Amino acid sequence: MKQNTRTQWGQVSIALHWTVAALILLVQVPVGLIMVSLSQGTLQNVLFTSHKLIGIVIFLLALFRLGWRLTQPVPSLPADLPGWQATSARVTHALLYILLFWMPLTGFLYTALGGYPVPFFGLGDLGKLVPDNKPAAELFEAMHIYSQFILYAVAALHVAGALHHRFQRQDGVFERMLPPAARPSGGTRVTGEPARYGASRR
Ligand code: HEM
Ligand code: HEM
Numbered sequence: 079m080k081q082n083t084r085t086q087w088g089q090v091s092i093a094l095h096w097t098v099a100a101l102i103l104l105v106q107v108p109v110g111l112i113m114v115s116l117s118q119g120t121l122q123n124v125l126f127t128s129h130k131l132i133g134i135v136i137f138l139l140a141l142f143r144l145g146w147r148l149t150q151p152v153p154s155l156p157a158d159l160p161g162w163q164a165t166s167a168r169v170t171h172a173l174l175y176i177l178l179f180w181m182p183l184t185g186f187l188y189t190a191l192g193g194y195p196v197p198f199f200g201l202g203d204l205g206k207l208v209p210d211n212k213p214a215a216e217l218f219e220a221m222h223i224y225s226q227f228i229l230y231a232v233a234a235l236h237v238a239g240a241l242h243h244r245f246q247r248q249d250g251v252f253e254r255m256l257p258p259a260a261r262p263s264g265g266t267r268v269t270g271e272p273a274r275y276g277a278s279r280r
Contacts, residue, residue, distance in 0.1 A: 084151050085254075086254055087153055089258075091147070092257055096257075101139075106129065106133060106136065109128060113125035113126050113129055129185075130186075130198075131197070131199075133185050134186070136182055137183070137186075156249050171236075177232065187208065187214070188215055190205035190207065190208035191209075191211045191218060192216075240255075
């Protein structure tokens with residue numbers, strides 16, 4: 079099912095979650111770290127261009143995802159989850175959403191205000207949309223570079239929480255974000271919810 083329900087993420091939410099997670103963890107961050115450690119040359123230029131392009135794609139996916147999130151039901155957390163864990167999960171998710179916009183925005187503003195090009199497919203140089211302003215560019219550069227550590231910390235907390243659900247609580251919260259084909263047989267189970275949630279399948 080494409081849509082979310084009160085107990086399950088729909089295929090659109092699941093696809094967006096894993097596409098964006100993979101783009102950030104496996105592509106954008108490694109490319110960012112490698113490109114700044116290389117000496118100037120063709121490879122560095124290609125990586126810079128890819129980093130800018132993928133960053134804008136992540137921003138557009140985040141916009142679509144937020145729109146989808148706001149117009150869909152959101153699966154509830156297990157009723158027996160301790161209050162502090164439910165609050166941590168909500169705060170962590172909110173911070174991740176903020177970072178999905180903040181990282182591309184600071185990267186874009188740093189680049190564009192610094193007078194560097196921001197090519198985006200056939201749309202030309204998006205950097206021209208913003209006037210040059212070197213002091214402001216330096217500020218956004220520092221924000222972009224230091225914010226990566228906030229991203230690492232929040233993502234690590236998020237993954238730790240997900241693994242806690244998977245191995246400690248075994249309450250089905252981890253499994254409900256997996257594509258249906260990758261779920262263990264027997265479906266997902268969110269304990270502590272009313273009985274009708276017990277064998278929830280889509
Ligand atoms: C989710 C999106 C993004 C993430 C996670 C991300 C992450 C990173 C990381 C980890 C670095 C290496 C920082 C360092 O240690 O020096 C970096 C550098 C950089 N990023 Fe991004 N970035 C994103 C989006 C963007 C966008 C959209 C642009 C521009 C349009 C951009 C432009 C740059 C530039 C120019 C640098 C080099 C900074 C320097 O000169 O040291 N980034 N980014
Ligand atoms: C291996 C890495 C990851 C794992 C195992 C993982 C796991 C999960 C799981 C199980 C949920 C569902 C929680 C629930 O049903 O209540 C979830 C939600 C979420 N994840 Fe991840 N995640 C990972 C990486 C990421 C990354 C890199 C980001 C973004 C930078 C991210 C952003 C989110 C957000 C924003 C939600 C909340 C969804 C919403 O409320 O719309 N995740 N994640």
